[in-house]
Amino acid sequence: MRFHSPSIQYFHAVRRTGSIRAAARLLNVASSAVSRQILKLEQEVGSPLFERNARGLTLTTVGEMLARHVMNVLQDLDRFRSDVASLSGAWHGTVSIACIESITESVLPDLIASHRTRARRVSFTAEIMGSSDVLEALRRGEADIGIAIALRHPPDLRQVALKRFRLGALVAREHPLARRKTVTLEQCLAFPVIQALPELSIYHLLQPLIAQLSETPEPAIQANSIDLMRELAARGVGVAFQTQLGIGRLSRDAQLVFLPLDNAGSPVWSDLGIYVRAERTLPAFTESFLQELVRELGERERRENAAYPQGA
Amino acid sequence: MRFHSPSIQYFHAVRRTGSIRAAARLLNVASSAVSRQILKLEQEVGSPLFERNARGLTLTTVGEMLARHVMNVLQDLDRFRSDVASLSGAWHGTVSIACIESITESVLPDLIASHRTRARRVSFTAEIMGSSDVLEALRRGEADIGIAIALRHPPDLRQVALKRFRLGALVAREHPLARRKTVTLEQCLAFPVIQALPELSIYHLLQPLIAQLSETPEPAIQANSIDLMRELAARGVGVAFQTQLGIGRLSRDAQLVFLPLDNAGSPVWSDLGIYVRAERTLPAFTESFLQELVRELGERERRENAAYPQGA
């Protein structure tokens, strides 16, 4: 089922690998064949598509436009294929997810497991990365569904849903703060804190608030792993900050206490966005999972905001 | 700039013409070439795409799926082309509009004229048809932008905007009703009325209301042309019904009087929807016109609802 010119597939491979010879290896063809198809494309478009650097190729402006078109075509071809397949009862395919670490503790594994019991022939690929990398992976067509902290999102992505979760402090049960119901940032900064490195978006949420307080926080630990920060907090090393999403099980085991964070009298929110490439129609099985994901995250949002009602 | 397999272009032509030989004539190639490409496609998809009837071809279910994919590809190719062209300063192309008759009196010509003064190299194609045909033309890729009465719209179309306009009675200046500020359906039915035929969507708006009144309206004239109905009303033949959109100029010439219609104490609305094919990104110049269209219709909606404030 390959009814598109080789040129666009070759172009796509060259764009991904950044090299004609590498693309040729990927496609199991001679590099000359790839080179010629690219030259032919450039002749037909009437403008160079790549800048030839000494070490590989880079897209020109026109090249990026074509890359966008080619991605639309190939992704839609993919959807067509799965549509045809599902017509003969074969409901299968792979859903590829790019997401931040927060949801790997319970949301994502729960959802995937539950989805697999109903649709056993749908596979999953999940990759953890930073928020901005999630958006980039979507834009490059390397993932179908993206979950990231909702900052500004580029116009070529579609924000399917936006759920807000309350940011809180995470402390061990024996911690002096553990008996409080809520906690302010100032109170936390009196203790050693486990800070997020700039690669985590929690950093960008908290840093402005900390800067406002103009108190230099007690030197503590910096990490770029939600998991690590949680484990450190559980051992009483300090105060960590995250949403309750990532600590469903651990807090039930009662080693950890989650304290909703207040700042200037109002909660601190962390906005979680679900994203999809805008110029694209998803295959049916991907769309189905996406709906469940939105529903589930909405459910969590509702539950948590009920547990910790609005305001201090 | 033809970097897609001939197969999909041939398929597209066959789908539109419903015949291999006709498609061949359209494409200036031998019919055998077209036939072979279709057969090859069917072999690669693994399922027939057309049903061979005695008189031409009809799409199968799989064929319709492929048609959708092919249309996505070709429309996106079109957008890519215009994107590349606009990069070298050439902002040109054709915007194709399918719309109902109501807006041909002033909205559409005003907009097109105004747009042409700014973007002189953008051409327009406008075709008048019934509301359901508008949606069908969009779905078949025969128009870029559709304007129709907003009933239920199929999921493969995107409703860009929805504007509501007040339905009213149209009478000559000398008509007994002409001195009123508003008018009810019952009052109108006491006089000869100019009824819309079922092909016009006004029919489907008014017929249920008329049926409720259970008075047989005085036999009068039925027509399927907004223009004709307006001219008839101007000559005092009877009461016509339409929105104020179509009578901007005539009512200023004071031959006609527009009386907002009330039914059971509340206004009767006519919802105008602007539609675009969902799985598609518009070329920049088309998108630009679309924005102006939405803005202008929104402006009219605001003005008219200010002129005839809510309620009786």
Added chain:
DNA sequence: CATGTTGCTGCCGTTTCGGCAACGGCTATA
């Protein structure tokens, strides 16, 4: 300076494509 890698280009066999003519199936009309 040697070595490896890059993209590109003749040369040539293979595959694909398109035009021509003919065939069988069907409809409409006389």
Added chain:
DNA sequence: TATAGCCGTTGCCGAAACGGCAGCAACATG
């Protein structure tokens, strides 16, 4: 019922496109 016209399909053959091989110059790396 016979015939003319249109339909999609198929064999044949020349033309165009494609891909593999080997070799080129340009550049980076050591």
